[in-house]
Amino acid sequence: MRVTDTSDLWWKTAVFYNLDVETYLDWNDDGVGDLEGLAHRLDHLAELGVTCLWLAPFYPSPQQDNGYDISDYYGVDPRYGHLGDFVEVVRTANDRGMRVIVDLVVNHTSDQHPWFQAARSDPSSRFRDYYQWRDDVPDDQPENMFPDVEDGVWSFDEAAGQYYRHSFYSHQPDLATDRQEVRDEIAKVIGFWLQLGIDGFRVDAVPHLIDTDEGAEHGFLQALRGYVSRRSGNGMMLGEVNLPYDEMVPFFGADDGDELTMQFDFVANQALYLSLARQDATPLATALAARPALARGNQWGNFVRNHDELTLDQLSDDERDEVFEAFAPLESQRIHGRGIVRRLPPMLDGDPRRIRMVYSLMFSTPGAPVLFYGEEIGMGENPAVSGRGAVRTPMQWTDETGGGFSRADADDLVAPLADEGWAPEHVNVSRQRHEPDSMLRFVQDLIRHYRSSPEIGWGELTLLASGHDCVLAHAVVSSTGTLVAVHNFAPDGRSVDLDLSGLLGAAAGDGGDAGADAPRLVDLLAERSTPEAPADDGHHRIELEGYGFRWLRVLRADEKRLV
Ligand code: NOJ
Numbered sequence: 001m002r003v004t005d006t007s008d009l010w011w012k013t014a015v016f017y018n019l020d021v022e023t024y025l026d027w028n029d030d031g032v033g034d035l036e037g038l039a040h041r042l043d044h045l046a047e048l049g050v051t052c053l054w055l056a057p058f059y060p061s062p063q064q065d066n067g068y069d070i071s072d073y074y075g076v077d078p079r080y081g082h083l084g085d086f087v088e089v090v091r092t093a094n095d096r097g098m099r100v101i102v103d104l105v106v107n108h109t110s111d112q113h114p115w116f117q118a119a120r121s122d123p124s125s126r127f128r129d130y131y132q133w134r135d136d137v138p139d140d141q142p143e144n145m146f147p148d149v150e151d152g153v154w155s156f157d158e159a160a161g162q163y164y165r166h167s168f169y170s171h172q173p174d175l176a177t178d179r180q181e182v183r184d185e186i187a188k189v190i191g192f193w194l195q196l197g198i199d200g201f202r203v204d205a206v207p208h209l210i211d212t213d214e215g216a217e218h219g220f221l222q223a224l225r226g227y228v229s230r231r232s233g234n235g236m237m238l239g240e241v242n243l244p245y246d247e248m249v250p251f252f253g254a255d256d257g258d259e260l261t262m263q264f265d266f267v268a269n270q271a272l273y274l275s276l277a278r279q280d281a282t283p284l285a286t287a288l289a290a291r292p293a294l295a296r297g298n299q300w301g302n303f304v305r306n307h308d309e310l311t312l313d314q315l316s317d318d319e320r321d322e323v324f325e326a327f328a329p330l331e332s333q334r335i336h337g338r339g340i341v342r343r344l345p346p347m348l349d350g351d352p353r354r355i356r357m358v359y360s361l362m363f364s365t366p367g368a369p370v371l372f373y374g375e376e377i378g379m380g381e382n383p384a385v386s387g388r389g390a391v392r393t394p395m396q397w398t399d400e401t402g403g404g405f406s407r408a409d410a411d412d413l414v415a416p417l418a419d420e421g422w423a424p425e426h427v428n429v430s431r432q433r434h435e436p437d438s439m440l441r442f443v444q445d446l447i448r449h450y451r452s453s454p455e456i457g458w459g460e461l462t463l464l465a466s467g468h469d470c471v472l473a474h475a476v477v478s479s480t481g482t483l484v485a486v487h488n489f490a491p492d493g494r495s496v497d498l499d500l501s502g503l504l505g506a507a508a509g510d511g512g513d514a515g516a517d518a519p520r521l522v523d524l525l526a527e528r529s530t531p532e533a534p535a536d537d538g539h540h541r542i543e544l545e546g547y548g549f550r551w552l553r554v555l556r557a558d559e560k561r562l563v
Contacts, residue, residue: 011236013457018371019395020055100197133163177212199232221251257296257298276354310342312339335387378439396429458480462503471494508556519554
């Protein structure tokens, strides 16, 4: 008997949506988004078709790194509400068919965390060994992750009289995760949030988290995943590992994928921007072709933008310069020498054809899509906000003052709204709900098609010859079906001749390769689409407009799925 696991492995076909409670909806009008506000917008997310929320850190924090500097792992920052509000959000999300995952930030704490305060002020405190200390700075110290802000990874603490390690900001001391007592603390944190009903974690800075003096300690990651699975049958871990593919593979786990459940595909993401800059699909095609095969239970997280800089650190210097020149011509649009602090729509000058092409690509690429709040309406950034904060402006709900995010005075808002052409009066949910051709409706449609095409989550990728460098043609094939997608990176149209004979032959099954029983193709994104029969030799010609795209479902003669 086959024990089916397609619905157990829910992340294989999930639609993730990342938001920061602080900037989503301010229910009490104090200028700061809150959990109650989020609870009132869960229907927006359910209608959009989201199936899993990823909540950015909402824990008590001095907020020197957007909440990634945690001072208490077991609470909710009082500005957002309390644990009761959190449970209401999880319960209501579940009721609307959505799961919730939360950020697990345990490579470091805030320097305000009681553990660090105890550690620095008392060498005999049991918390001293929770952190990493030295009497001097080693000659060969590694580069800090924020090299333009921090000189290195060791800073002197006056009270402790020693140097402590920090991979990120100096106010974020690294925990000594090689110590059993620290590992037990981390497990307790995981157990706590799982008990409150979440379905997993977005795990922050994984390569740093398991990096010990002896090297990367995969046994620890494996133990954490095992613990998550024991405490919650549905539990998963989506890890942040920005490394080349061959270095990412070990983080999925050597033993049948038993470490991280999912990883963001930073490689394809960076290649996407190089392809966009060159108007040439080759860099992306090359990256996708190099993607390592995954164990059945693992998955890629595909994304266009996230809450950080758009990092281009895996591109060569020349390639990065090409992307910088195309999308971040101003020095103020760049950060850390490696990334861009803009959202996609302004980078593409607001061209709806090109913006939609990019999202169509994300949703049709094998894996699970991860949206960053506001992408569904094409939000822009606020260039007046320095650094990564530029892309973390409040969600834009209406065209009112405060963008429907809050009625507090502009000066009291937790972050300024986007302005000029990207201001709420031009870009907001409320208006787009009523416009049939809006970005919101478009993304909603993509999600609908993604959800009815489980082959994208489960299938194998095949890159097809398109005959044009600017056109990416790919197929995803699984036992549930076959989808072909074609995307044009160039501003002018292309006529594409696709040889689908291999795919159609497989769909026809034994002997059924011609006549009324032959597979047909249906254009999923067209308004009213009649299935078309490809030529007898399996070739199919597609006319693509500039930045045009198509999703073609291969319809078997006995197809029962709705199209
Ligand atoms: C990665 C997070 O995405 C980023 O926002 C944060 O600054 C660093 N980790 C440090 O926690």
